[in-house]
Amino acid sequence: MKLNKWISAAAFAVSSLLAPASMAADEPLKVGFVYVGPVGDHGWSYEHDQGRIEMEQHFGGKVSTTFVENVPEGADAERVITQLAKSGHDVIFTTSFGFMNPTIKAAKRFPKVRFEHATGYKRSKNVSTYILRTYEGRYVSGVAAGMTTKTNVIGYIASFPIPEVIRDINAVYLGAKSVNPDVQIKIVWVNTWYDPGKEADAANALMDQGVDIILQHTDSPAPLIAAEKRGMMGIGQASDMSHFAPTAHMFSIRDVWAPHYIRTVEEVMAGSWKPEDYWGGFAEEILQVVSVNPTLPEEVKTAISSSEAKIKSGQFHPFTGPMKDNQGKEVIPAGKTLNDKELASVMWYVEGIDATIPK
């Protein structure tokens, strides 16, 4: 179906044929990447690819990389991952939640290959996980949205009801609530990471119902473009989306993967790689606030940078107790903050969100 996939498949075939002949001591380390969307999505997959390119340049000729884009989550993914492992890749990054089980399965069959799975929670002897503290960016987004909204209703286009998304919805609401006690959040689930038409439909449905700030947990710039069309505002997801909507775009929370990719490959080269559960955010600078719209009011700009700085320095954690869920049950006791393991299993809405998590 996808031409690029065929090209990469052909590349595998050729490279596996040539592999035995070219085995030499100074052969570059082969690193593979599996993306869920097209590298041109200008969102999630695009940023992973930027990280790959930067990592490859960092190591000069010592590393060669391959990527496969548009890989559907599920059985196809396992085939692609297996192909990469078979064709002599030493490290394979699988960059979507739905690649979790396929990665674990493939890892069992190729114990010498190191696997790194983004945003998942299953690890093994040769599988690490890595994730961004996107909730930090979402909190800042919530602060900015809460200050900017005139209707006091902000909208969230959500993909799938998994902890990462639920956690980020909470963070947005907490941020918005901290500056605007009257704020409400409307959530629409679209059941996809990437479908521009549907994402735009969702944005329009939200704006029809009084939402004036659109936040998205999907990967295309369609919601921002929809907001631009109707004179509303929005916040870019995963990469710098400012050029898609010069007026509507408040700022983007950019994922910067290169530092993690460089560090991982260094560890593999040095033989010190161990399976881990890596979390990085503002402090590690793998999450950044970029392209703040100069037309935003000064106090909003100040609030954006000060809330970012507060989280970056560790002075503030969005998930700090006492906190109740929207059923009235205490989820974080006073004086405690959620640790990474607890963060990875957030499946409740914080008090004040008027919605139920779909099953």
Place this chain on the structure above:
Amino acid sequence: MDMELFQQILVAAIKTGTPLLLVALGELICEKSGVLNLGQEGMMLMGAMAGFAGAYFSGNLALGLLLAMVAGMMMAGIFALLSLNLNTNQVATGLALTIFGSGLSAFLGASLVGSTVNGFKPIAIPLLSDIPFVGPLLFNHDILVYGSFVLVAICWWVVNKTRAGLTLRAVGENPYSANALGIKVIKVRYIAVLTGGAFAGLAGAYMSLSYTPMWMENMTAGRGWIALSLVVFASWRVGYLMVGAYLFGVASILHLVMQGIGFTISPNLLAMMPYVATIVVMVIISSNPIRQKLAAPMSLAKPFDSRRH
């Protein structure tokens, strides 16, 4: 349900239904002549890509539309050459066209990903758009939506009220009789297939220049397939097709709106709605095989061999 919400759903349904309407209208013309072209998705994607490219490089949206139609017709031309001149199997050729179109559009459009154009803007028709309820519903759209209204009227008129329509239907019902009467069957089918391609291209351009003004790989996301079932849904009648397209629009928009007003239903269930609607409609239609048989062009998907007499 309050009136305002009802109106919003209908307006959104018209916007969502328009690409389906355009591509299905083209397929209807094509099937009326007895040719089944399953390549709608491929033609739409090529149209979306070419339309965006045209508008992006020239800065002229009208030129984009023109290119989109030409791209759709070129794709349809390949199909016509294979299936009408070389008598290949229409189903297989159509499927191949879809696969070819989605791959080729991704390949040719790779450098356009991430570019933006200023898409079509809604034009409120003076006076008419001030009519309560009906005004915003029908008279505050962009030119492509108005165009789709006009095209529906033209297609209805041509198919049902003109000699050309009679010829088209004759070729679709019994090409050999038509041939005996001196009608050039292959020529008529060529015109029908190429018209279908132009409509599909236009539908693609609606996606990339109005609905979500950008180009991305596979951005039509299966709308070409829904259009194919719409033609069956409409029992090959232009009027029903329009109703069907907007019904599908409602089905795909409703779950987003419902969630916004606070209904919690499983997103998986909701996302199924357009497809469930397709299946239900198919079941209802096929429950009456006689009507089904009467509605479908008799020679649909059957190749015409002029040497046979």
